[in-house]
Amino acid sequence: MKNLIWTIKIAWKTQAVFLVLILIGYSLLYLLEPLSSLLIKQLVNGLEEQQMLSKTMIFGMILLYFLISLQNIQYSFSMVFIEKIENDLSCVIQNYFFKAIEKVNLIQFDRSEFLEKLYRSKNMSWYGMSNLLNEIFHMIAQIIGLIATAYLIGKESILFFLLFLGVSFIGHFMDKWYMEEAIENQKKLDKMDRKITYLFELLSEKKSVKELKVGKWFSWILKKWENENEQQFESKIGFTKKWNKKYFALGSAVSLFDKLVLVGLAYSVMESHTTLGAFFLIYNSKDSFINGINALFQSWASIKEQEVYIRELRELLKQEDSLWWKESQEELVSLENISFSYPNREEVIKNVSCTIQKGEVVAIVGENGSGKSTLAKIILGLLQPTKGEVKKRKERINSVYQDFVRFELSLKENIVFGDLEEKERRDLLEKAIIKGGSSHTYEQVKRDENTILGKLFDENGIELSGGEWQKIAVSRGFFGKNPFIIFDEPSASLDPIAEVKQFKSIKEDLREGGGIIITHRIGLAKNADRILFMQKGELVEQGTHKELIEKKGEYAKFFEMQAKWYQ
Incomplete structure (x- = not known):
């Protein structure tokens, strides 16, 4: 019940006047049928008694026609109010939803249970809330x-009232049984x-289609999509067939009951226990009463079902800021004996301790899977260590990921995301463009920073190569007042000679703010101020390139394995 009250409160704050109008409109709509039945009773009794039409009866007929017409008019007006509330409420809830997602610990996205809740909450944030609200007002009016x-x-007739009530309860218990199984299904x-949607996106998005076509996997993925669709259809049709049989049996029994009611009413009229007008009133009201009771229970069951999703949505919206680290007064970043493991997996970071100073260029080096990127995510605050302590200064840390996002927005928006507080600083924008190597793209669009990148939303947008997109991402990292930047495998697509040139450029540009270079290539690492060498989640060595080579430890062996690439 708390979740329903919460829903109504949110809606009331959003559009109180429209809520009142909808409730009044629905109430009038559901009162029209009993009013019509009462009017028919009076008309029939009047005809039976007077054997002719009076002015009162003619007025009654006109009123009856008016009431029937009013149903359609009222419904049309209600739809306008409903659409208004749907739009406004969806915007409010989606705003809450996205702000909550921003606070979610990144590790949650590795949990299938969380992803399923997220999927349902996302659907609820669109029109689920307004549908629930509509259901609540329908139920009140019902x-x-x-x-x-x-x-x-x-x-x-109390007898017929009790009979109708009994039949409606039988229908309710049937519907309740159905709803319980429907929720599980x-x-x-x-x-x-979720899997079908994922496969559909693989088969329809440019990035994946290119790889599928080259690798000749398209037909294989298509077959998987067809199989998943077929399994889903079989699950749906199996459930539908099962319940169609049960509802057919119930429908047959209700049909027999209807005939018995008709006979019983006719007998009552013949024996003068009931007037002809009452006959029409009871028989006309039978279906609306029985169906109304069933609809009321269905509405309540539907509301209870949706309340489960509202509860999940509220749990998601209760996310607190994941500022689990402590504030540092000295070092930019300080890690003390931190460890980390993903759900149901062994530790990927083991008892790591180190400090990083502002203005320092540090290389985190190691083979693939050694824990470099995970350590960087902990430094960024995206992952919370399972053990140990992290301290950070209140300074902006930007990041450039290997799998960077291609924002199909304007050139300016793509870059100023690096520090939105400085988004109007054109001098910082142009400085970031130069540092990130995006000058060619900037000149290509005739220095118009409002040019849209990509053609997803704008046919006049410009298409960029993978390398150009990467430079835009690097420029985004450099945007701001001397930010500290973390680069995750910045040279993954470059040859060894080109990566050395790139690192020298990056190191020079990082001199003011500092940064971390994550790489498995020693061509980048040897020019860093300090190297952190990781192996199987442990920080096994740290120092300058020269110090580590002279030490002749694990880093020296790693260097010798790659040295021939740079000769």
Whole structure:
């Protein structure tokens, strides 16, 4: 119930007036049917008694026609209000959703349970909230309409009221049984749907299609997508067939009951226990009462189902800022005996201790899988160590990842993301463009920083090569007031000679702010102020290139293995 109250509170803050109008509109809509039944009863009894049309009856017929017409008009007006609330409420909830995602510890994205909750919460943040709100108001209006209908039937015949109530409860228990199984089935379908969506994106996005075509894997992935779709369809159709049989049996029983009610009412009229008007009122109200009770239970079941997703969404929205590190007054970064492991895996960082100063250029070196990138994510605050202590100064740390994001936005937006507080500083923008090596792209767009990169949203946008996108990412890292920058494998696509040139350029540009270079190539590392050499998650050696070579330890062996590349 707390989650429902929370939903209504959010909606009330967003559009209180429209909520009141919708509730009034729905209430009138559900009251029209009992009012129409009452009017029909009066008309029939009047005809039976007077055997002719009076002015009152003619007025009653006109009123009945008006009420029927009003249903369609009222529904159309309600839809306008509903769409307004849907739009406003979705915007508010999505804003909360994205701010919560920003606070989520990165390790959560390696947990399938979290990803499934995230998938459901994302759907709920779109139109799920407004659908739930709509369901709540429908249910309130249904209750008002049912009370009116129950009063009219009970006033004429308690027996028929109790019979209708009993039948409606049988339908409710059937629907409850169905809903419980439907929820479990939907959870399975959600898991399948995530995989189908992933495979669909592989088959339709430019980046993956290129690799699939070259590797001739397209048909293989397509077959997997077809198999997943087929399994999902079989799960859906199997569930539908199972319940169609049960509902067919229930429908047959309800049909027989309907005929018995008709016979019973006719007998009651013939025996003068019931008026002809009451006959029409009870029989006309039967379906609306039984269906209304069932619809009420269905609405409640649907609300309870959606409340589960609201609870998951609220749990996600309660994310606190993951500022788990302590503030440092001296070193830029200080790591003390930190260890880290991903869920259900061995430690990938083991008891690492080191300090990094502002203005220092440090290379973290090691083979693939040695823990370099994980250590960098801990320094950035993206991952929280399972053991140990991290201290950082309150200074901006930028990053350039090997798998950098290609923002299909303007050139300026792509770069100023490095420090949005300085986004209007054109001098810093041009400085970052030069340092990142994006001058050619800048000249290509005639120094118009508002040019859109990529053609996803703008046909006039310019396409960049992979190398040009990488330079834009490097420029983004350099944007700001002398930021400390972490480069993750910045030369992965370069040959050994080109990487040495790139590092010399990066080192010179980093001299003011400092930075970390993560690499498995010693061509970059040898020119750093200090080298941290990692092996199997441990920091086994640290020092300058010269010191580590003279030590003739693990780094020296690693250097000798690669030295021939740079001769």
